[in-house]
């Protein structure tokens with residue numbers, strides 16, 4: 001992973017410098033789903049301060065195997081069913097995949113019961129409007145973000161998006177540009193809105209995402225190695 005991390009950091013730096021950005025404004029989130037728990041230890045040892053998991057049960061099993069979270073922030077990046085929201089709030093330090101108003105309301109209520117500090121979340125945007133993708137579509141996203149900001153117990157740090165699989169570069173760029181536009185519009189419509197995180201970019205598109213303003217790239221295969229067969 002150390003070798004892969006060095007290569008990834010280089011690629012992030014080069015993408016950032018192509019557009020005059022400071023590469024330190026891009027955080028690397030290693031995605032450890034589908035890999036055994038000790039990989040999280042390896043990421044922590046390399047100084048990576050956070051990890052992304054996409055399933056509550058898998059993360060719970062790893063938490064048990066590692067006897068704790070290590071010195072790492074655990075971030076939920078996958079679709080969350082409302083009946084697992086309490087377990088997610090207990091285990092994860094932040095939730096990137098708030099993809100519906102009902103989920104946001106459930107998380108708000110549970111966070112108030114479970115924690116004293118607001119639960120950091122990102123609102124998931126379905127910028128391409130693809131029917132099968134989770135998240136708020138471009139037409140509704142700004143209103144949804146501002147409405148979620150009013151829910152107690154949550155702190156909206158920004159947006160997350162996933163580009164449709166198999167898109168060409170032009171489409172990918174469009175998804176990232178549109179997501180950044182939604183974040184900027186939130187700030188214009190409500191000056192109190194302070195969320196600056198744009199979680200966009202995965203192994204096969206992170207350089208384009210960095211060029212278009214990503215502040216957090218979620219990297220699985222390119223950083224931690226190919227997932228064992230059978231995992232999306």
Ligand SMILES: *Cc1c(COP(=O)(O)O)cnc(C)c1O
Pocket residue numbers: 031033054077078162202203204218219220221222232
């Ligand atoms: C698996 C996953 C990633 C990382 O995927 P790679 O293509 O392996 O980098 C990023 N984000 C989400 C939401 C994921 O589920």
